[in-house]
Each structure stands twice: as C-alpha cells, then as structure tokens.
Amino acid sequence: MKRERIHSAGPSITQLEIDTVTDAVTNGFYSHYRDYIEKFESAFAEYVGVKHAIATSSATTAMHLMVATADLGPGDEVIIPDLSWIATASVHTYAGAKPVFVDIEPDTWTMDPEKLKAAITPRTKAVMPVDLYGHAVDYDAIVPICREYGLTLISDSAPAVGTLLNGKSPARYADMAAYSFQGAKMMISGEGGMFVTDDDELFKRADQLVEDGRKPGTFWIEKIGYHYRMSNLTASLGYAQLQRVEELVAAKRQLFDWYHDRLGDIPGISMFKERPNCRANCSYPSIVLEGEFKTDRDGLRDELRNRKIDTRPIFPKMSQFPMFETVANPVTERIAETGINLPTAAYLDEEDVEDVCNEIKDILGV
Ligand SMILES: Cc1ncc(COP(=O)(O)O)c(C=O)c1O
Structure with a gap:
C-alpha cells in the first residue's frame, strides 16, 4: 500500500x-x-x-x-x-x-x-x-x-x-x-x-x-x-x-464504480442498486456481507484497521436504543448488522481502491 x-x-x-x-x-x-x-x-x-x-x-x-x-x-x-x-x-x-x-x-x-x-x-x-x-x-x-x-x-x-x-x-x-x-x-x-x-x-x-x-x-x-x-x-x-460540487459528485461516483468493478460480482457481497431515474451521489460506497466468509463484518473491520484502513459500520438500527421502543424491522436489522462503508476520502485514487479491495478479499478469503 x-x-x-x-x-x-x-x-x-x-x-x-x-x-x-x-x-x-x-x-x-x-x-x-x-x-x-x-x-x-x-x-x-x-x-x-x-x-x-x-x-x-x-x-x-x-x-x-x-x-x-x-x-x-x-x-x-x-x-x-x-x-x-x-x-x-x-x-x-x-x-x-x-x-x-x-x-x-x-x-x-x-x-x-x-x-x-x-x-x-x-x-x-x-x-x-x-x-x-x-x-x-x-x-x-x-x-x-x-x-x-x-x-x-x-x-x-x-x-x-x-x-x-x-x-x-x-x-x-x-x-x-x-x-x-x-x-x-x-x-x-x-x-x-x-x-x-x-x-x-x-x-x-x-x-x-x-x-x-x-x-x-x-x-x-x-x-x-x-x-x-x-x-x-x-x-x-x-x-x-x-x-466545485459537480466535480466532487463525479469523483465520488467514479470511486464507487472502482469499488463496484472489484467487489460487485463477488457472491455474498452486495452493493446498493441505484434506483431507475436516480443519480445517487454515491458519497458512501457500502458493501453488505451476506455470504459465508472467513470472518464477519466486525472481524473484517478490525483486520482492515490493523492493516491501516479505516471503515465505518452502517448506522445501528435506531429503535433499539434505550430511549425508544424496539420495533421489528428485519431489513434494517440485516443491513445494520452486515454493512460497512468503505473508505471514501477525497484523495483516494484507483490504486488505493485496488489496495483496499485486495485486502478485503484476502481477509474474507475470496
Ligand atoms: C442521515 C443523516 N442525517 C442527519 C445527519 C446530521 O448531520 P449534521 O452532522 O450536519 O448535523 C447525518 C450526519 O451524518 C446523517 O447522515
């Protein structure tokens, strides 16, 4: 790296x-x-x-x-x-x-x-x-x-x-x-x-x-x-x-495409799908781990951190916080427990994305 x-x-x-x-x-x-x-x-x-x-x-x-x-x-x-x-x-x-x-x-x-x-x-x-x-x-x-x-x-x-x-x-x-x-x-x-x-x-x-x-x-x-x-x-x-906002949006969409090219076809990893007629700003490239891998979402994040790559988990389900009454919302639960936002810092180039994706594949064993 x-x-x-x-x-x-x-x-x-x-x-x-x-x-x-x-x-x-x-x-x-x-x-x-x-x-x-x-x-x-x-x-x-x-x-x-x-x-x-x-x-x-x-x-x-x-x-x-x-x-x-x-x-x-x-x-x-x-x-x-x-x-x-x-x-x-x-x-x-x-x-x-x-x-x-x-x-x-x-x-x-x-x-x-x-x-x-x-x-x-x-x-x-x-x-x-x-x-x-x-x-x-x-x-x-x-x-x-x-x-x-x-x-x-x-x-x-x-x-x-x-x-x-x-x-x-x-x-x-x-x-x-x-x-x-x-x-x-x-x-x-x-x-x-x-x-x-x-x-x-x-x-x-x-x-x-x-x-x-x-x-x-x-x-x-x-x-x-x-x-x-x-x-x-x-x-x-x-x-x-x-x-510079349109330049910034174009750069984020490019970053998302680089991730998608490398991770989008791996069975068990899913990335979000753009709604028809939508231009998502793609400000956060996220993946969801739905397959059997060598480790789970939190294990992947920990090991990426050891390898000097910072990620963020998807937000937790809000209704489970102590001040609210928990509601069963199964899609929210699944995404919140298995999703990661991959690095999206503005300085990242294609080589950085290649490095991040290679580390992810290595840690997951794919
Ligand atoms: C969905 C959503 N709503 C609201 C906020 C709050 O934004 P701010 O930090 O500018 O108050 C954030 C910030 O992360 C967000 O992601």
Missing part, C-alpha cells in the same frame, strides 16, 4: 477554498459580516432548485428547524426510517413529538413506501424520509401518500448533496429539506447545514425561528426561537465547495 493510512472520509480542499476562507477572515466583518452567508444561501437554493435556503450550524439544527417550522409537538407522530443517523429521530423528541420507525427497501436502504402507509395513524402529522448515503428516497411513491393523508414531508437529505431523482433534487419533492456539510459529507463547511424550501410561508417562519424568534432587523423577540444560523466564516468554505 502506498499510503501510511487510508481514512474513511475527508474533503477535497483546493486553493479556491483557501482563498475564499482567507477573504472571509480578512474582510468578512463590519459591513460584510453576512456576505458569504447570503451568497451561500442563494447559490445553494439555486443549485437544488428551490426558492429559499437558510444556512445553519448543522443539518441537525436545520432538521430541528423543519420540525419547529412544521409546528410539530406533543401528541404528534412523525414516521421515519429505522436506519439512519440518530438526528433523524432526536429532532422530533426535542419538540415532544414521537418518531415512529419503519423499515427500509432492501436495495436502496431508504424508507419503504408500503411500510410508511401501514404506519399512518390519526396522530401522524409528518414524514421524514432519509436520502441515506446519498440514495434518493422513492419520492414518486411517497409524495402522493403524503398528499392523500395531508402529511408534511420533511426530508433528511443530510448526505444527499448532488443526488437527483428524475433530474430533480430531493428538496424539490419535499415541503422542506435539510442538507449537511459536516466533514465527511459530499461538500463540507467544517460543520454546517442548510434548510431549504420552495414555500414562502414556511421560509418566513423558519427565517424568524433560526435567529432567536426576533422581529427581523430588531432585538424585539416575537416568539421563542433558536440560535442556529451558520457563521460567515463557515459559509465561505461551503460557498467555495459549492463552486
């Missing part, structure tokens, strides 16, 4: 990012203290094809902002997939609403529309599907269900910058959506997120809640809000990365 260590994730930073952040730290105060926030918000709204964007300190805060904007609270249920990062569940509990966990589709690991439909009760107020690992949710099926039952569709698109379904971003299907720019994501701002919506009224509400509930331009507080707006410095890095 030509590298001392292969990291599981990390960004691509060029002179453009360095120059832009340098400009923000040099000039981004006084009359210019919001310049990069405004530029980033309007460029991101344009990129995902909606009218409004609000830059936030993380996707988690953008998601809580969606929950607050939708006015969810005690007595309300929100249907979510059981496989995701905990923020997908915790933001509802912040508001006193109840997350209801449903199973995922076996190929794309996103919310199963049939399971969603079966979980709707008179208390259901909203649905939060997740474009997990950059795979688009089946919005063609989920949007009509939300319309039929009058449910607000708030999308956790945290990992899905650059993902498209029928040529449109997830944000175009949802009432509100949230994206993440945390350091392992498709494009990064350090920590950071974006709330997006096409709806003028929802935007107006969120725009007030994100800045402490104050009357715009004043210190007069009209309702209890949150201190969730992204800083100008952080926005400068996000704004620079956004200039």
Whole structure:
C-alpha cells in the first residue's frame, strides 16, 4: 500500500477554498459580516432548485428547524426510517413529538413506501424520509401518500448533496429539506447545514425561528426561537465547495464504480442498486456481507484497521436504543448488522481502491 493510512472520509480542499476562507477572515466583518452567508444561501437554493435556503450550524439544527417550522409537538407522530443517523429521530423528541420507525427497501436502504402507509395513524402529522448515503428516497411513491393523508414531508437529505431523482433534487419533492456539510459529507463547511424550501410561508417562519424568534432587523423577540444560523466564516468554505460540487459528485461516483468493478460480482457481497431515474451521489460506497466468509463484518473491520484502513459500520438500527421502543424491522436489522462503508476520502485514487479491495478479499478469503 502506498499510503501510511487510508481514512474513511475527508474533503477535497483546493486553493479556491483557501482563498475564499482567507477573504472571509480578512474582510468578512463590519459591513460584510453576512456576505458569504447570503451568497451561500442563494447559490445553494439555486443549485437544488428551490426558492429559499437558510444556512445553519448543522443539518441537525436545520432538521430541528423543519420540525419547529412544521409546528410539530406533543401528541404528534412523525414516521421515519429505522436506519439512519440518530438526528433523524432526536429532532422530533426535542419538540415532544414521537418518531415512529419503519423499515427500509432492501436495495436502496431508504424508507419503504408500503411500510410508511401501514404506519399512518390519526396522530401522524409528518414524514421524514432519509436520502441515506446519498440514495434518493422513492419520492414518486411517497409524495402522493403524503398528499392523500395531508402529511408534511420533511426530508433528511443530510448526505444527499448532488443526488437527483428524475433530474430533480430531493428538496424539490419535499415541503422542506435539510442538507449537511459536516466533514465527511459530499461538500463540507467544517460543520454546517442548510434548510431549504420552495414555500414562502414556511421560509418566513423558519427565517424568524433560526435567529432567536426576533422581529427581523430588531432585538424585539416575537416568539421563542433558536440560535442556529451558520457563521460567515463557515459559509465561505461551503460557498467555495459549492463552486466545485459537480466535480466532487463525479469523483465520488467514479470511486464507487472502482469499488463496484472489484467487489460487485463477488457472491455474498452486495452493493446498493441505484434506483431507475436516480443519480445517487454515491458519497458512501457500502458493501453488505451476506455470504459465508472467513470472518464477519466486525472481524473484517478490525483486520482492515490493523492493516491501516479505516471503515465505518452502517448506522445501528435506531429503535433499539434505550430511549425508544424496539420495533421489528428485519431489513434494517440485516443491513445494520452486515454493512460497512468503505473508505471514501477525497484523495483516494484507483490504486488505493485496488489496495483496499485486495485486502478485503484476502481477509474474507475470496
Ligand atoms: C442521515 C443523516 N442525517 C442527519 C445527519 C446530521 O448531520 P449534521 O452532522 O450536519 O448535523 C447525518 C450526519 O451524518 C446523517 O447522515
């Protein structure tokens, strides 16, 4: 292996990012203290094809902002997939609403529309599907269900910058959506997120809640809000990365193809299948071990770590955590117990992928 260590994730930073952040730290105060926030918000709204964007300190805060904007609270249920990062569940509990966990589709690991439909009760107020690992949710099926039952569709698109379904971003299907720019994501701002919506009224509400509930331009507080707006410095890095986002998506898709060429045909190893009409951003190349190998998922991860290759397990099933009631969701259980996210650091080239795949084959005995 030509590298001392292969990291599981990390960004691509060029002179453009360095120059832009340098400009923000040099000039981004006084009359210019919001310049990069405004530029980033309007460029991101344009990129995902909606009218409004609000830059936030993380996707988690953008998601809580969606929950607050939708006015969810005690007595309300929100249907979510059981496989995701905990923020997908915790933001509802912040508001006193109840997350209801449903199973995922076996190929794309996103919310199963049939399971969603079966979980709707008179208390259901909203649905939060997740474009997990950059795979688009089946919005063609989920949007009509939300319309039929009058449910607000708030999308956790945290990992899905650059993902498209029928040529449109997830944000175009949802009432509100949230994206993440945390350091392992498709494009990064350090920590950071974006709330997006096409709806003028929802935007107006969120725009007030994100800045402490104050009357715009004043210190007069009209309702209890949150201190969730992204800083100008952080926005400068996000704004620079956004200039390169299509290049970054192409690089991740190439990385995924390199892995697929080497591992995709091995019996007992499966990789996710792209939904028809979807451009997954492929930000996380994942494999699921379903065959008989020399070791299991955790054994493979441990031995890869010994060989200086970092990986991540697929997220655990959320409903098994102690604060929730465990729900039997067999597809989630299977993927969560057998899945690994392979290294996706931006510096990886084809030779690195070849090295990682050779080590995987050696450890598994294939
Ligand atoms: C599916 C999903 N939702 C939400 C988040 C939270 O994003 P952030 O770290 O920007 O709050 C993540 C981050 O990993 C995620 O993967």
